[in-house]
Amino acid sequence: MESTAAPRPAPDVGDTLVDWFAGAARDLPWRRPGVDAWAVLVSEVMLQQTPVARVEPVWREWVALWPAPAALAAASPAEVIRAWGKLGYPRRALRLRETAAALVERHGGTVPADVAALEALPGVGTYTARAVACFGHGTPQPVVDTNVRRVVARLVHGRAEAGTARASDLRDVAALAPADPGRAVRFSVAVMELGALVCVAGTPRCTACPVTGACAWVRAGRPPHEGPPRRVQRFAGTDRQVRGRLLDVLRAADGPVEAARLEEAWDDAAQRSRCLDSLLVDGLLEQLPDGRFTLPA
């Protein structure tokens, strides 16, 4: 016992974040009460590398069209690819449909809460599996996405940027989580939200941060990133752009299209042909006996 005024113990970081989240959280549709694990799974897959603002309208459409795994499993690839719109990485749409079929076959048309069972689903990796268990089923799970890796890098390790994903990230967030299960669940979203709104990649808003007093990076004087700059992947001129253009033609068309129509989408014949092939291999496209191309029925 100190005889003088003891310094007030720093409030627990986990609890502080949960309390901050209560007032600062965005009102996102998949966070509303009554949203089931399937709808959460759909949102998580759509949110893989795609910003919230673009996901919202498409997510509403999907959960209205296909409110359960069985409904999506019964849809055709063509319907699913069209409904995916321009969210990007359309293989996600196909995999989500495959996941729906797997849920019907292996889990009675329901979404399991077990992380290993979730990770066994196509297009569901370590992040998504934990996110679905945690946010979809209310099972406390440490969750590590790009936001969390950045928050951990700064708050815990005092580094400006997260490097490549490390196995220790999971342990690092888990160490901050409140013991109470309900609060632990909210903590997992709260850390992501902090990374999305405050501890952002560009210019972090440390003055608005609820845990700036506990931040190792701030304490170190916000040192800049050391090491090689992370290079951003090019897009213009890549096969990704060509595939996007090609698929865009098919999505817009009412039915099968002539090969000539696709030639207008990209000049380089060799690249166009290569991309057409890869789209066929991926099951995003189909070629009819008459040579025309179509979305897979």
Next chain:
DNA sequence: AAAACGTGGTA
């Protein structure tokens, strides 16, 4: 383990 995989908003 690096690279592929879409798209569009923002600084």
Next chain:
DNA sequence: TTACCAAGTTT
């Protein structure tokens, strides 16, 4: 205008 970057997964 270019460059960064957004709730990753797969090969």
